[in-house]
Amino acid sequence: MTPASANINVGPDGLTPEERLYQETVRHLQKSYSKKIKPLEQAYCFEGFHSAPLTPQDIGSKPMILLLGQYSTGKTTF
Secondary structure, eight states: OOOGGGGOOOOTTSOOHHHHHHHHHHHHHHHHIIIIIHHHHHHTTGGGTSOOOOOHHHHHSOOOOOOOOOTTSSSTTO
């Protein structure tokens, strides 16, 4: 029996198909934001009443999760 990692298709770039798809999706989101949404935010001074325009790092970064609750409720074992 072969290990599960032996069945993963890794390309010449060292990425799996899922990782390539993720990177391509993030690139498309960054491009769409900078071409379509960011000009609208700048034209209507969106940052004056909400937040500054997003950077490519904002779009491509991993999400953060904040867990709230009483002590001893399993937050650290999430």
